[in-house]
Amino acid sequence: GAVVSQHPSWVICKSGTSVKIECRSLDFQATTMFWYRQFPKQSLMLMATSNEGSKATYEQGVEKDKFLINHASLTLSTLTVTSAHPEDSSFYICSARDGTLTYNEQFFGPGTRLTVL
């Protein structure tokens, strides 16, 4: 099946710094990518949807200026957490949709655990 990778798999940073997380589709072109956030023992919450070459669409309550999303190519999307604070600590998961498939299945990355000290 289609493979999606994320880098890094985990990151620890100091409060006030910015962190960039990469999401790559390894063997297909992802016309749409999704970013989710997962708190312990809670479900995945969709943060934003990004289409290649256009601005991301953010879900209600998600700060656009804090969570910068760039989908510059058909195989790469990045999420940058700007001026991170401890409350941003979470598990971030991306998924990608293969636009060539008849059915719009999302393929998920393994996630990135962010810890802000």
Place this chain on the structure above:
Amino acid sequence: GNSVTQMEGPVTLSEEAFLTINCTYTATGYPSLFWYVQYPGEGLQLLLKATKADDKGSNKGFEATYRKETTSFHLEKGSVQVSDSAVYFCALSDVNFGNEKLTFGTGTRLTIIP
């Protein structure tokens, strides 16, 4: 809005036991329903899906039937194996402005002991 409620875990079963993980949903339209599985250290993988009422999704011995009358999509397997140990997520999709958005349940951790 849409929501998914699934059985809280963790669930621990012996090998060859019968498995049921309950899932109910609330949706305004006619969503598609999914079960995803997440093995340790890996991303979520689609396990099975059903796109309309009375459809039965099946894969790897797992089954789930889309029950519109009870708004349910319970996951079942007749005889579980140790390799089925994972976290299982129930989800629904709702097409909104051409983008299919997934709404997930909280996940159920399943552990199978030999």
